[in-house]
Amino acid sequence: MEWINAILQGILLGGLYALFAAGLSLMFGIMRFVNLAHGDFIIAAAFLTLVFVDLTGLSPLWAIVPIVPAMMVAGYIGQRVVLNRLSGKDLLPSILVTFGLSVILQNLMLETFSADSRRVSAGALDTAAIPLGGGLAVGVIPLLLFVSAIAVIALLNWIFAHTAVGRQLRATSDDPETVSLMGINKKHLFAIAMSLASGVVALAGVLLAVKTNFDPAAGPVRLLFAFEAVIIGGLGSLWGTLAGGVILGVAQGLGAKIDPGMQILAGHIVFLIILVLRPQGLFPKQRG
Amino acid sequence: MTDLLTASSLDAFYGDFQALFGVNFRISEGESVALIGANGAGKSTFLKVLTGLLPVPGQSLTFDGTDLTQHPAHEIAKLGIAMSPEGRRLFPSLSVRENLLLGATVAREGPWNLQAVEDLFPILTEKANTPSTLLSGGQQQMVAIGRALMANPKILLLDEVSLGLAPVIIRDIYSALPRIRENGTSVILVEQDIGQAVAVSDRLYCLQEGRISLEGPSATLDRADISAAYFGRKKEHA
Numbered sequence A: 001m002e003w004i005n006a007i008l009q010g011i012l013l014g015g016l017y018a019l020f021a022a023g024l025s026l027m028f029g030i031m032r033f034v035n036l037a038h039g040d041f042i043i044a045a046a047f048l049t050l051v052f053v054d055l056t057g058l059s060p061l062w063a064i065v066p067i068v069p070a071m072m073v074a075g076y077i078g079q080r081v082v083l084n085r086l087s088g089k090d091l092l093p094s095i096l097v098t099f100g101l102s103v104i105l106q107n108l109m110l111e112t113f114s115a116d117s118r119r120v121s122a123g124a125l126d127t128a129a130i131p132l133g134g135g136l137a138v139g140v141i142p143l144l145l146f147v148s149a150i151a152v153i154a155l156l157n158w159i160f161a162h163t164a165v166g167r168q169l170r171a172t173s174d175d176p177e178t179v180s181l182m183g184i185n186k187k188h189l190f191a192i193a194m195s196l197a198s199g200v201v202a203l204a205g206v207l208l209a210v211k212t213n214f215d216p217a218a219g220p221v222r223l224l225f226a227f228e229a230v231i232i233g234g235l236g237s238l239w240g241t242l243a244g245g246v247i248l249g250v251a252q253g254l255g256a257k258i259d260p261g262m263q264i265l266a267g268h269i270v271f272l273i274i275l276v277l278r279p280q281g282l283f284p285k286q287r288g
Numbered sequence B: 001m002t003d004l005l006t007a008s009s010l011d012a013f014y015g016d017f018q019a020l021f022g023v024n025f026r027i028s029e030g031e032s033v034a035l036i037g038a039n040g041a042g043k044s045t046f047l048k049v050l051t052g053l054l055p056v057p058g059q060s061l062t063f064d065g066t067d068l069t070q071h072p073a074h075e076i077a078k079l080g081i082a083m084s085p086e087g088r089r090l091f092p093s094l095s096v097r098e099n100l101l102l103g104a105t106v107a108r109e110g111p112w113n114l115q116a117v118e119d120l121f122p123i124l125t126e127k128a129n130t131p132s133t134l135l136s137g138g139q140q141q142m143v144a145i146g147r148a149l150m151a152n153p154k155i156l157l158l159d160e161v162s163l164g165l166a167p168v169i170i171r172d173i174y175s176a177l178p179r180i181r182e183n184g185t186s187v188i189l190v191e192q193d194i195g196q197a198v199a200v201s202d203r204l205y206c207l208q209e210g211r212i213s214l215e216g217p218s219a220t221l222d223r224a225d226i227s228a229a230y231f232g233r234k235k236e237h238a
């Protein structure tokens, strides 16, 4: 029963990893843009949640209301003003610039919030759990995380499949030169993609703040988990990314069960095994 | 007739490499103009210049009273220049119908819509939900032309629509041309087959190594002159 519990908790944790990864996957999938500051933006959103709770005294989940739209707007502007200058055939400029951005963000957070590990309390929700019988229970917050991940991925997929903007985003991902022949301004579209990704980052940050401890240096590890989830799932498929997150979460859960020190390592090992056996990931985007 | 689009002594570069030299070109409303020339002559380059894919700052290029060199590709599309590009360039993640719908992004008024395009190429109705990668070459070409028409362009650019297609299919595709021109749409077509180019155009330009080597009404140009202009003197005597 303990093992089943470990798997269950791992699955739920995978939802959070999928949220980390969805933003990264969107950016890379549409703009071929690797954002090394991705994890730091998630942590920044977590600190913003902390500030929100300090200022308002409301439950941290309410932080979603201002932070998600604010980061979506900031993402759009940041892409239009700065990042569009970097996106092109060459990956290196975006890697260098976002690496720099990552260092800057970490130091800013360190200056502002100190190196202490923080957590935001959601009050009674923190410990609330739904009993499943047989000694199993799922925490309300992990469940909320998992459901949010599914909702976000379903929403993004719906946008891609059924809206004009989604069609334009898919076409831009296919062939960014030819879309301009259709009257589509690639820069605007990239900014919309960045805006969507930033919204997911913001949500992930708020939920992370409620779920676990975080500190200014916690970003790179989130980035690593996000990369692993994307690669395990296969590039270009958001449901694959969810599966990747879940596999990573379960591997970590089982690893921790064997030995608490094994938690992170077990995730990396499963990632490496999948990378060797199936480098294209489990659910790569189908072409033709 | 007044000119809809004019280029005057236009040069174009890929980095340091000059691909077009002093090209003079004009097309008027409703006219069909063919552009012929050997491989690498610069035909596709000229179409890339017209659509803004290859910017030519400081050059003289006017469309419908607008200086095209001031506009990026996506704005030129909105002004009314649409292209079926070389190699078709359909979007593989999109179905046939989605490819067509994407062409309507510019939202210009005119006779062309999904219904009209599917009437022109009925097979596209049947294949509406098929991924564009699963179509035959001829069907893909129809999607590329239909996608350009969805923009209701004033000028339609067709880059080698017959490339790699069987003669019957080529005939099918060219049989759509009169209906496209019916509404006064101008057409610039790049074609390898000189006979085909002469048959479907009012006027013809021949490009040779980036320069216009011949220009004139398709009906009266001498075939020997066209061949000479096409292959160049060197090859003629070789």
Ligand SMILES: Nc1ncnc2c1ncn2[C@@H]1O[C@H](COP(=O)(O)OP(=O)(O)OP(=O)(O)O)[C@@H](O)[C@H]1O
Pocket: B014, B017, B019, B037, B038, B039, B040, B041, B042, B043, B044, B045, B046, B086
């Ligand atoms: N993206 C590019 N970068 C550099 N040079 C290019 C590029 N595209 C074309 N060229 C060069 O420009 C010249 C004209 O090429 P272009 O594609 O316009 O020829 P074309 O007349 O369309 O030939 P084809 O019949 O083979 O399509 C060629 O010498 C070609 O090598």
Ligand SMILES: [Mg+2]
Pocket: B043, B044, B045, B086
């Ligand atoms: Mg060409």
